[in-house]
Amino acid sequence: MLIDGKKALVTGGSRGIGSGIVKTFLRNGASVYYISRKPGDYLEEYKKIAAENGVEVIYKEGNVADEETITATVNEILEESGGIDILVNNAGIAKDGLVMRMSAEDWQDVININLTSAFYISKVVSRSMIKRRTGAIINVTSIVGLVGNAGQSNYAASKAGMIGFTKSLAREIAGRNVRVNAVAPGYIQTEMTDKLSDDQQEGLKAQIPMGRVGEPEDVANVIMFLASDLAGYVTGQVIRISGGMGM
Numbered sequence: 001m002l003i004d005g006k007k008a009l010v011t012g013g014s015r016g017i018g019s020g021i022v023k024t025f026l027r028n029g030a031s032v033y034y035i036s037r038k039p040g041d042y043l044e045e046y047k048k049i050a051a052e053n054g055v056e057v058i059y060k061e062g063n064v065a066d067e068e069t070i071t072a073t074v075n076e077i078l079e080e081s082g083g084i085d086i087l088v089n090n091a092g093i094a095k096d097g098l099v100m101r102m103s104a105e106d107w108q109d110v111i112n113i114n115l116t117s118a119f120y121i122s123k124v125v126s127r128s129m130i131k132r133r134t135g136a137i138i139n140v141t142s143i144v145g146l147v148g149n150a151g152q153s154n155y156a157a158s159k160a161g162m163i164g165f166t167k168s169l170a171r172e173i174a175g176r177n178v179r180v181n182a183v184a185p186g187y188i189q190t191e192m193t194d195k196l197s198d199d200q201q202e203g204l205k206a207q208i209p210m211g212r213v214g215e216p217e218d219v220a221n222v223i224m225f226l227a228s229d230l231a232g233y234v235t236g237q238v239i240r241i242s243g244g245m246g247m
């Protein structure tokens with residue numbers, strides 16, 4: 001159990017990559033708070049895994065892009081838990097379109113939910129981690145943030161922004177023993193990618209040297225490594241989890 005006895009906060013934990021992170025953390029001995037718009041279909045399964053491993057899972061409803069309410073919710077979690085050891089900024093959306101046709105609203109929604117939310121939440125959590133002189137923050141960016149993608153300028157900008165945010169925050173708080181890293185998944189099978197057309201899915205698969213689409217657990221395992229003491233000397237890094245896509 002790599003993260004035994006730790007307390008984690010995961011955003012977007014109701015499904016997809018987030019559900020892989022919640023399950024992996026619970027199986028490895030951490031108690032998990034997760035925030036998403038809805039509890040999702042897995043809460044009962046999470047509770048079962050938590051009970052089997054002697055830990056807890058707690059759901060908090062929230063919109064990560066709303067500064068006032070998300071700050072209040074995160075403060076409540078810090079108080080209830082007595083301190084968070086691991087923060088994963090995972091919640092995210094895509095609203096794709098070519099730049100020439102994209103509305104300002106679609107641009108801003110994606111920036112707010114994917115990037116600004118990580119600032120709101122990290123601001124509160126990092127302050128508490130600094131006081132306790134321990135903590136690991138992991139931000140979920142994307143290969144698209146590294147290489148760009150036609151039709152995803154808002155998404156790519158949010159994910160590239162998250163990389164700059166990760167490295168800057170890492171530099172700000174490294175001296176207080178709080179580490180900040182990012183993971184950049186490639187093409188992972190989730191509800192988000194299920195929405196892509198068959199042609200888009202085939203086009204993406206063709207770009208994966210390992211020849212298979214990733215599973216949420218592929219991402220969760222690397223996040224767990226970064227959250228654990230095994231990565232105790234790793235900060236400010238971006239790890240691609242992509243079967244070689246975008247290497």
Ligand SMILES: NC(=O)c1ccc[n+]([C@@H]2O[C@H](COP(=O)([O-])OP(=O)(O)OC[C@H]3O[C@@H](n4cnc5c(N)ncnc54)[C@H](O)[C@@H]3O)[C@@H](O)[C@H]2O)c1
Nearest residue numbers: 012014016017036037063064091092142185187188190192
């Ligand atoms: N699936 C992929 O191939 C892939 C690749 C690279 C990066 N990512 C990133 O991984 C993360 C998870 O993606 P996924 O594929 O699991 O997506 P998903 O759509 O299956 O899940 C997204 C999660 O974010 C939550 N969420 C969305 N907006 C929210 C808001 N305003 N407030 C609170 N919660 C909110 C949803 O409730 C859900 O739990 C995202 O940041 C995404 O950009 C995904």
